[in-house]
Amino acid sequence: MNLEVDLGIKISNPFILASGILDENGYTIKKILESGAGAAVTKSIGMEERRGYEPPVVYENDPVFINAIGLSNPGIDNFGEEIKIALAAKKPVIGSVFGKTVEEFSLIARKMEQYGASAVELNLSCPHVNGYGMEIGSDPDLVNEIVSEVKSKINIPVYSKLSPNTSDIVEEAKAAEKSDALVLINTVKAMAIDIKAKKPVLSNIYGGMSGKAIKPVGIRYVYEIKRELNKKIIGVGGIENINDAVEYMMAGASAVQIGTVVYKYGKNIFNKMNNDLVNYMIDNNIDNIDELTGVALK
Amino acid sequence: MNLEVDLGIKISNPFILASGILDENGYTIKKILESGAGAAVTKSIGMEERRGYEPPVVYENDPVFINAIGLSNPGIDNFGEEIKIALAAKKPVIGSVFGKTVEEFSLIARKMEQYGASAVELNLSCPHVNGYGMEIGSDPDLVNEIVSEVKSKINIPVYSKLSPNTSDIVEEAKAAEKSDALVLINTVKAMAIDIKAKKPVLSNIYGGMSGKAIKPVGIRYVYEIKRELNKKIIGVGGIENINDAVEYMMAGASAVQIGTVVYKYGKNIFNKMNNDLVNYMIDNNIDNIDELTGVALK
Amino acid sequence: MKTSIIYENIKLNDNTNIIKFPCNEKIEPGQFIMAWVPGINEIPLSFSGLNDLKEITIKIYGKASEHIAHLKKGDTVFFRGPYGKPFENTAGKKLLIGAGTGIASLVPLIDKNAYGVLSGKTGNDIVFQDRFEKKSIVTDDGSYGKKGYAVDALKDMDISEFDMIYACGPEIMLKSVMDYMVNINDRAQFSLERPMKCGIGICDSCSINGYQVCTDGPVFSLKQLMGMSEFGSTRLNYSGKRIKI
Amino acid sequence: MKTSIIYENIKLNDNTNIIKFPCNEKIEPGQFIMAWVPGINEIPLSFSGLNDLKEITIKIYGKASEHIAHLKKGDTVFFRGPYGKPFENTAGKKLLIGAGTGIASLVPLIDKNAYGVLSGKTGNDIVFQDRFEKKSIVTDDGSYGKKGYAVDALKDMDISEFDMIYACGPEIMLKSVMDYMVNINDRAQFSLERPMKCGIGICDSCSINGYQVCTDGPVFSLKQLMGMSEFGSTRLNYSGKRIKI
Ligand SMILES: Cc1cc2nc3c(=O)[nH]c(=O)nc-3n(C[C@H](O)[C@H](O)[C@H](O)COP(=O)(O)OP(=O)(O)OC[C@H]3O[C@@H](n4cnc5c(N)ncnc54)[C@H](O)[C@@H]3O)c2cc1C
Ligand SMILES: Cc1cc2nc3c(=O)[nH]c(=O)nc-3n(C[C@H](O)[C@H](O)[C@H](O)COP(=O)(O)OP(=O)(O)OC[C@H]3O[C@@H](n4cnc5c(N)ncnc54)[C@H](O)[C@@H]3O)c2cc1C
Numbered sequence A, B: 001m002n003l004e005v006d007l008g009i010k011i012s013n014p015f016i017l018a019s020g021i022l023d024e025n026g027y028t029i030k031k032i033l034e035s036g037a038g039a040a041v042t043k044s045i046g047m048e049e050r051r052g053y054e055p056p057v058v059y060e061n062d063p064v065f066i067n068a069i070g071l072s073n074p075g076i077d078n079f080g081e082e083i084k085i086a087l088a089a090k091k092p093v094i095g096s097v098f099g100k101t102v103e104e105f106s107l108i109a110r111k112m113e114q115y116g117a118s119a120v121e122l123n124l125s126c127p128h129v130n131g132y133g134m135e136i137g138s139d140p141d142l143v144n145e146i147v148s149e150v151k152s153k154i155n156i157p158v159y160s161k162l163s164p165n166t167s168d169i170v171e172e173a174k175a176a177e178k179s180d181a182l183v184l185i186n187t188v189k190a191m192a193i194d195i196k197a198k199k200p201v202l203s204n205i206y207g208g209m210s211g212k213a214i215k216p217v218g219i220r221y222v223y224e225i226k227r228e229l230n231k232k233i234i235g236v237g238g239i240e241n242i243n244d245a246v247e248y249m250m251a252g253a254s255a256v257q258i259g260t261v262v263y264k265y266g267k268n269i270f271n272k273m274n275n276d277l278v279n280y281m282i283d284n285n286i287d288n289i290d291e292l293t294g295v296a297l298k
Numbered sequence C, D: 001m002k003t004s005i006i007y008e009n010i011k012l013n014d015n016t017n018i019i020k021f022p023c024n025e026k027i028e029p030g031q032f033i034m035a036w037v038p039g040i041n042e043i044p045l046s047f048s049g050l051n052d053l054k055e056i057t058i059k060i061y062g063k064a065s066e067h068i069a070h071l072k073k074g075d076t077v078f079f080r081g082p083y084g085k086p087f088e089n090t091a092g093k094k095l096l097i098g099a100g101t102g103i104a105s106l107v108p109l110i111d112k113n114a115y116g117v118l119s120g121k122t123g124n125d126i127v128f129q130d131r132f133e134k135k136s137i138v139t140d141d142g143s144y145g146k147k148g149y150a151v152d153a154l155k156d157m158d159i160s161e162f163d164m165i166y167a168c169g170p171e172i173m174l175k176s177v178m179d180y181m182v183n184i185n186d187r188a189q190f191s192l193e194r195p196m197k198c199g200i201g202i203c204d205s206c207s208i209n210g211y212q213v214c215t216d217g218p219v220f221s222l223k224q225l226m227g228m229s230e231f232g233s234t235r236l237n238y239s240g241k242r243i244k245i
């Protein structure tokens, strides 16, 4: 039985830690890799140290989960040590990158490569400098520029993480076509009001919804993009168990990322996923994890 | 205590049946009005009779609910009788309209007025003739034209129902600014795959997610638009109980629509909402339902 | 979707099959499932057997029913449900009236006090007659049993002696049966069929006078139906257009 | 968010208050809540009392703690939780070591077998001393009790005679206490404070060597801490930058 996935780099199983969840401190990343994750994506790292928003930064009311961390991060210059600590687990660490300009993306990606990251993931859901509330991902020309520039400057694989907060994801995906894989999806813009306090809960008011509630949105994007572009896809959004992961793979994903659910089941979710996948493959007579990718498209 | 809401027409309480839920057969609409709804929106009606998609047209797996009815409708010429039957309840019936062109919207809206509809709601989430998978709502110029034309041709209030499947809802809302109220939100594009069948569940593959899972998306849109435009808003999306309704009102809604939850709790949800609202207002010392609108913005 | 593995498929006649499958859901007589044929359609089907194995009796009309009727042992059946309000199974003398495969959903109600009235266009449409000890059979063309409609069979008997009357079949037949009922008070239950899309009371396609056949029915009492002006008169077609029945 | 109505606010000293409120949640010593001040911030606070009314002891540092410390009878407190792994409350002789308001979360553990070591910068920082029958008090400046640090107080006693040692305070103090412990095996529990944003193990801001203080802690055993190279050495600041402690 073969659980290995090829994403430009080889990953020993298809379960990857999603960006922004327990992946700021190198020791935590290391621990999650040791708990069975095939690879881990770091928190999105920008040019400078950034405090992010004040708490509350999360709103949790199952099935709803909303966060507004506000891209807090130590800045790329301070992140090398964390990657080094994490790499001790001897599994791929994928550096997530965000920037305000093409140049920033490029520079941070290069640093990630120097630090030993196995691949970079471009977080295209970060704010667009010119657009009020708009994201970089909804500007196809900019996306294309960023991806081309980064691809030309580094030798490790480049993944583009797309935003569902757009009217035309196919266009966005096409703009990112030079990437080695597309990562779908980031969080869905949302908010919650506490009716007793009569105030938005998150200090930033708006946040990104993740978890169970967005799985059908993620499945739709993975399926649609796989059908239109037949690119390699990493599925993410609301995966809580092996059935959810298989659903993403059948929709077209080659691997999946797991985020929010970690707060529910702990880091051990990765070991559990691996066990459950093996059982699923035995029960369904699947030798190679690849066989699952895109079967619902046929 | 005053539960009455002014939406260009007076509505005896803020709970309105959402379009597409139990509102195709005049007798059902009548029954729902008699079960306590302040008003009811009809199923979206187009120019010609349209069969819609084959079943499965719904996927239900709480908290996820997805539908792909496919705008099935009898055509505007066959709909007069249903409105007449519904109006026997002596409460406002709001005609939902969809079209392919400005002219279609206008013509159907005029017929709705002739049939005795108390207001019309423009369903701008219907497919755009030129755009692959795009919706009319993501074309601001077209939205503006439709709203202007319809407003100029009928004397009953015009509401515009906007789509969340867009990258810039504020622009969309501005384009619909001539409406008497904005209705936020329609369903969120989504899909589900049955992993045992290895196939998408809905016969149309893609559908619209509604219910609990989209409430935070609806709240965000209501809040954002209220803040930007200060227009009258009807909130819709995932309202299951009085707290959800109050949350929408605090975010900026003057009234709310209720759809998906009817399958969970039956038509009596409207009576229950009214009772619970009265209790809420007593407990919180609120005389006039208006006082709730937008308090979270202050 | 729920699934089960077909245990047996019994051909009843040219175009009608019984499929049997294990299923742990609690299902009561009169309830139905939405059976899914991936890539084709999803259709409502009620139960003709509720013992250790559940039984469904399917008459082939179109693609979906054909597919399900031809499922073989070991094949998977996909479904949602059970849905709907069941028959209230009462003690005492029962009269079961079924037109065509309509009798199928009444089969689970059969006991030693049951009397069956089975009707059909031709003898070919009569099924399950061997399950009844006491019965009347009528066909439109007289090819089997007496010539006539279900209601004609009732005229030959004293229906007031039954403690409960159950009927299932096309609405037009149910209407004629209902119209024949005097002095029955509320001692009758009818199972209706209207086009169904959602099965869970949200799409309005199956509605009758504000009631949803899928959730408020499919079983309605005589009293309920008497108040319904749409019964046997009009319904919405698949697109939502009001048509005569 | 959960809410409760403040029942009482007791001023302990210049910058420390106790608020009491009813709360039906099951809360154990050492657990904490994330207390929300709408429009301002949300901060972790542990419990200094767990009887019919729950008690929180707040030292004012910034806006959020100030707001909560000044809540009046009848005001609403908003919170999430309780969160975190509690102290394991064992029988036998207990040593409770608290620095400043750190002693607050140990108060629910006090019984007749408890011995308290209370430390502070100045006498003003010493609170809850009257709750202990047997105690040592030390201050950095000697303005109250003996002059010295918590660990100095330990040197005057035989800590090996205690069945369980509990400690809460700044990490640097905990580290010095831990380093002093020999022959204690695993008979010690430490409650840590690291910056917290989410409180539910998702944001990584409170982490120490792969453990989350908010979910795997705040209480860790001596054994657990001994394996942690970050303990008393480095942590991430609010933005995620590694800093020395
Ligand atoms: C609550 C409920 C319970 C049901 N239980 C059963 C059951 O136990 N066994 C069973 O065989 N059927 C049952 N039916 C009917 C069954 O759902 C339909 O026969 C089925 O939907 C036909 O689907 P299809 O795709 O095979 O045919 P379609 O392609 O939908 O139809 C093919 C042709 O047959 C006609 N047709 C379809 N259904 C019927 C019908 N019921 N009567 C007359 N003409 C029809 C259509 O109008 C069309 O012309 C039930 C229906 C309801 C509402
Ligand atoms: C698990 C846990 C339990 C806690 N329990 C309690 C408790 O029961 N009672 C209590 O009073 N506090 C407790 N704290 C500490 C409390 O959360 C902080 O004091 C609070 O976050 C300060 O918030 P603020 O907005 O008022 O101050 P901020 O505006 O965040 O801070 C103002 C200034 O004070 C400094 N500061 C903030 N907190 C501390 C601190 N703890 N020690 C030293 N300097 C600080 C900041 O660096 C800053 O310079 C606990 C912390 C944790 C992690």
Ligand SMILES: Cc1cc2nc3c(=O)[nH]c(=O)nc-3n(C[C@H](O)[C@H](O)[C@H](O)COP(=O)(O)O)c2cc1C
Pocket: A018, A019, A020, A021, A043, A044, A067, A069, A071, A096, A123, A161, A185, A186, A187, A209, A210, A211, A212, A236, A237, A238, A239, A257, A258, A259, A260, A261, D202, D203
């Ligand atoms: C607390 C939190 C922080 C996140 N931070 C980031 C981030 O920094 N960069 C990024 O690309 N995605 C970030 N995400 C999005 C996740 O990587 C993921 O795309 C999303 O949560 C959907 O997956 P899930 O439902 O499994 O969590 C964050 C999500 C959460 C919940």
Ligand SMILES: Cc1cc2nc3c(=O)[nH]c(=O)nc-3n(C[C@H](O)[C@H](O)[C@H](O)COP(=O)(O)O)c2cc1C
Pocket: B018, B019, B020, B021, B043, B044, B067, B069, B071, B096, B123, B161, B185, B186, B187, B209, B210, B211, B212, B214, B236, B237, B238, B239, B257, B258, B259, B260, B261, C202, C203
């Ligand atoms: C089965 C179904 C059919 C719908 N049909 C329509 C429609 O015809 N026109 C329309 O504007 N919205 C339609 N909607 C969207 C609802 O009116 C509403 O905007 C959405 O479901 C969110 O509200 P809810 O969560 O309360 O259902 C439909 C929704 C459902 C569930």
Ligand code: FES
Pocket: C195, C196, C197, C198, C199, C200, C201, C202, C203, C204, C205, C206, C207, C212, C213, C214, C215
């Ligand atoms: S089938 Fe949809 S309401 Fe009955």
Ligand code: FES
Pocket: D195, D196, D197, D198, D199, D200, D201, D202, D203, D204, D205, D206, D207, D212, D213, D214, D215
């Ligand atoms: S506070 Fe977020 S992980 Fe502990």
